[in-house]
Amino acid sequence: MNLVKVMDVQEEEYIYPGTRMCAGCAMALIYRFALKALGPKTILTVPASCLTVLHGMQGFCTTKVSVLHTPFATTGASASGIVASLEEKGLNNEICVVAFAGDGGTVDIGIQALSGAAERGTDFIYACYDNEAYMNTGVQRSGATPQGAHTTTTPGGKMKPKKNMLKIMEAHGIAYVATANGSYPIDIYEKFKKARTMIGTKYIHILSPCPPGWGYDPKETIKIGRLAVETGFWPLYEIINGKFNLSRESKKYLDPSKRKPIIDYLGAQKRFKGISDEDIEDYKTYINNLWDEIKKRIDH
Amino acid sequence: MKESKKTIIVTGNHAAAHALRQAKVGVISAYPITPQSPVVEKISDFINEGKMKARFLMVESEHSAAAACCAASATGSRVGTATSSHGLMLMYEMLPWASGTRLPIIINLATRSCGAPWSVWDDHSDFIAARDVGWIQFMCEDNQEIYDTNLQAFKIAEDPRVYVPAIVAYDGYILSHTMMPIEVEMQEDIDAFLPPLTHHLNLSDITQIKGVGPVTTPDIVKRTEGTAPGYYEFRYSLQKALENSIAIIKEVHDEFVDKFGRSYGNGLFKTILTEDTDTIIFAMGSVSSQARNAIKKLRDIGIKIGLVSLRLFRPFPVNQLRDYFKDKKNIIVFDRDIGYGYEGVLCYELKAALYGLKNAPFIKGYIVGLGGRDIKDEHFIEGVQKALKQSEQGEIVHETEFLGLKLEELEL
Ligand SMILES: Cc1ncc(C[n+]2csc(CCOP(=O)(O)OP(=O)(O)O)c2C)c(N)n1
Ligand code: SF4
Ligand SMILES: [Mg+2]
Numbered sequence: 001m002n003l004v005k006v007m008d009v010q011e012e013e014y015i016y017p018g019t020r021m022c023a024g025c026a027m028a029l030i031y032r033f034a035l036k037a038l039g040p041k042t043i044l045t046v047p048a049s050c051l052t053v054l055h056g057m058q059g060f061c062t063t064k065v066s067v068l069h070t071p072f073a074t075t076g077a078s079a080s081g082i083v084a085s086l087e088e089k090g091l092n093n094e095i096c097v098v099a100f101a102g103d104g105g106t107v108d109i110g111i112q113a114l115s116g117a118a119e120r121g122t123d124f125i126y127a128c129y130d131n132e133a134y135m136n137t138g139v140q141r142s143g144a145t146p147q148g149a150h151t152t153t154t155p156g157g158k159m160k161p162k163k164n165m166l167k168i169m170e171a172h173g174i175a176y177v178a179t180a181n182g183s184y185p186i187d188i189y190e191k192f193k194k195a196r197t198m199i200g201t202k203y204i205h206i207l208s209p210c211p212p213g214w215g216y217d218p219k220e221t222i223k224i225g226r227l228a229v230e231t232g233f234w235p236l237y238e239i240i241n242g243k244f245n246l247s248r249e250s251k252k253y254l255d256p257s258k259r260k261p262i263i264d265y266l267g268a269q270k271r272f273k274g275i276s277d278e279d280i281e282d283y284k285t286y287i288n289n290l291w292d293e294i295k296k297r298i299d300h
Numbered sequence: 301m302k303e304s305k306k307t308i309i310v311t312g313n314h315a316a317a318h319a320l321r322q323a324k325v326g327v328i329s330a331y332p333i334t335p336q337s338p339v340v341e342k343i344s345d346f347i348n349e350g351k352m353k354a355r356f357l358m359v360e361s362e363h364s365a366a367a368a369c370c371a372a373s374a375t376g377s378r379v380g381t382a383t384s385s386h387g388l389m390l391m392y393e394m395l396p397w398a399s400g401t402r403l404p405i406i407i408n409l410a411t412r413s414c415g416a417p418w419s420v421w422d423d424h425s426d427f428i429a430a431r432d433v434g435w436i437q438f439m440c441e442d443n444q445e446i447y448d449t450n451l452q453a454f455k456i457a458e459d460p461r462v463y464v465p466a467i468v469a470y471d472g473y474i475l476s477h478t479m480m481p482i483e484v485e486m487q488e489d490i491d492a493f494l495p496p497l498t499h500h501l502n503l504s505d506i507t508q509i510k511g512v513g514p515v516t517t518p519d520i521v522k523r524t525e526g527t528a529p530g531y532y533e534f535r536y537s538l539q540k541a542l543e544n545s546i547a548i549i550k551e552v553h554d555e556f557v558d559k560f561g562r563s564y565g566n567g568l569f570k571t572i573l574t575e576d577t578d579t580i581i582f583a584m585g586s587v588s589s590q591a592r593n594a595i596k597k598l599r600d601i602g603i604k605i606g607l608v609s610l611r612l613f614r615p616f617p618v619n620q621l622r623d624y625f626k627d628k629k630n631i632i633v634f635d636r637d638i639g640y641g642y643e644g645v646l647c648y649e650l651k652a653a654l655y656g657l658k659n660a661p662f663i664k665g666y667i668v669g670l671g672g673r674d675i676k677d678e679h680f681i682e683g684v685q686k687a688l689k690q691s692e693q694g695e696i697v698h699e700t701e702f703l704g705l706k707l708e709e710l711e712l
Binding site for chain 1: 353511521523527
């Protein structure tokens with residue numbers, strides 16, 4: 001195993017300081033490490049989202065690589081167009097095209113364009129930073145909002161669980177599927193580095209805690225993100241050409257007794273305030289089933 | 301293989317495909333829809349046979365097709381595509397995006413009515429719906445014009461004084477599926493007329509770091525690094541580029557006439573049998589084609605009448621039309637479209653353009669041929685006779701009239 005250590009991470013920063021992200025925004029951290037891993041030969045494309053805000057105003061590019069802004073539903077298509085143009089110029093092996101979108105832009109309005117791009121085997125990385133709601137427009141529910149969570153459009157808590165986007169992407173038979181989490185930046189770095197070297201469609205889904213949307217103190221971001229992993233709710237893994245690898249930070253949670261109770265995670269966020277016992281039971285079942293499946297895939 | 305100038309017999313769709321091939325389009329992203337599909341099928345053949353080097357992205361919707369076209373153009377490729385009706389409707393979000401980013405993309409539009417109810421047949425509703433999104437819009441009358449206008453459109457759209465995308469429209473079925481002879485020019489002559497794209501945007505040049513299409517504000521933004529325009533300034537420059545493009549459209553048309561010997565009026569509109577009369581039919585596309593015939597019949601029954609066929613719908617050639625119509629007495633407009641709740645769009649555009657002219661002509665509009673209903677000579681004759689009577693009596697009727705309706709045959 002080629003372990004990346006902190007000292008191996010590129011020192012160069014690709015985001016200029018002074019962006020307009022909220023204090024404690026995990027997405028900013030995720031983006032920072034992803035761009036470090038990707039390096040200068042990268043073209044980004046970004047739909048409407050909090051990330052648009054990070055990229056700042058006309059005339060001043062906030063990143064040290066170019067970004068093509070694109071309407072909300074089009075991220076996969078926009079990336080496809082960039083790749084096609086690079087192919088025409090014979091530059092596609094040199095320059096990496098990376099789409100970065102929120103959960104709404106990925107699992108809801110952008111799912112068609114993403115599915116099309118994946119089905120065509122488009123050679124690019126698609127990264128979804130998942131803060132589990134439409135944050136940019138004021139915390140409305142998305143298909144990725146988890147069960148029981150309050151948003152401005154689910155004032156009584158969301159009735160249905162989160163859409164399983166990872167299964168959907170895996171079903172496309174693409175080169176690389178991985179989960180990540182803002183609290184594990186080295187893992188993010190490693191996964192983007194790996195995806196950067198692979199040919200075909202690479203999909204990385206990164207859980208991205210959001211203080212105003214989830215309702216916790218900005219200084220708790222890293223802790224909240226870790227709890228998602230430590231409770232077993234958000235296992236870190238990768239699927240390389242169909243082969244499942246549990247990432248090292250998640251390995252020990254194969255043992256159910258090592259997992260923290262889910263209530264530690266849910267209880268730390270105001271969006272789950274008043275969550276019902278039934279919902280909590282559903283979470284427990286969901287986590288147990290998830291890990292049973294992981295165990296089966298590892299044993300095979 | 302060296303290609304020589306030759307005459308081929310092709311449909312309008314294939315005329316468009318030949319033009320895209322010879323324009324050496326770098327990226328095409330498209331989605332099939334009737335009656336445009338043969339354009340993308342023909343291009344697939346060209347690529348398959350090695351006659352065309354373009355990257356062809358067959359995507360999963362027109363919305364994605366348009367988005368991919370925008371992205372490929374911003375990455376520095378020459379980009380063209382084709383669509384119709386619902387396809388253009390689905391692309392709609394991307395249309396002001398392309399013009400706002402000043403991407404010189406060309407869309408071939410085989411016109412078709414918009415549902416509901418379903419109709420695959422022709423009218424200009426889709427073309428008209430793209431009126432206010434900042435694109436140059438041409439309407440063609442025959443297959444040669446489709447081929448020629450495509451080549452001109454790339455040169456115009458890519459002119460650094462313009463950088464505005466363009467729609468080249470032609471009537472679905474009536475042209476898209478009708479075979480006609482067209483002259484296809486030698487590749488080297490096309491190359492001399494249309495050199496490779498020099499774009500103001502090229503994301504593939506990673507030494508030039510750019511944020512393309514980000515957030516703007518109501519006001520300009522001043523910072524130590526420089527001053528950035530607000531949305532207002534961006535959109536002002538688009539409007540100016542469109543206004544100024546009229547001169548460039550004429551310039552490119554003149555150069556085309558010099559090089560290839562085929563002309564389309566003054567490049568903005570065509571005049572037919574107008575020398576000896578102050579009574580004019582104003583129309584575009586298939587309506588003009590039919591009117592060419594009808595004016596002869598009208599002349600046979602003693603009505604001296606000519607035709608002005610509009611080629612450039614956007615930017616609307618206001619000054620040139622004002623100048624042309626200033627001495628005319630009667631204009632009868634036939635629209636294969638309607639601004640629902642008002643009247644035919646060409647009709648009210650022309651009225652607005654001629655506003656304030658001293659002795660402004662009498663203008664009367666009719667709706668014809670929506671959803672592919674046949675437009676016949678007798679519709680023109682009926683409309684013109686009625687209009688001339690109203691003109692004589694100084695009567696101005698604002699009610700929108702449909703010619704060729706068959707209400708009386710329906711048991712309602
Ligand atoms: C077609 C369209 N519909 C709606 C919007 C409004 N809109 C902009 S961003 C956004 C939510 C983005 O949510 P997500 O993708 O999860 O990113 P986040 O803001 O949470 O980072 C919405 C609904 C839009 N820009 N375009
Ligand atoms: S709302 Fe959430 S995701 Fe958006 S910038 Fe703030 S913390 Fe980040
Ligand atoms: Mg979100």
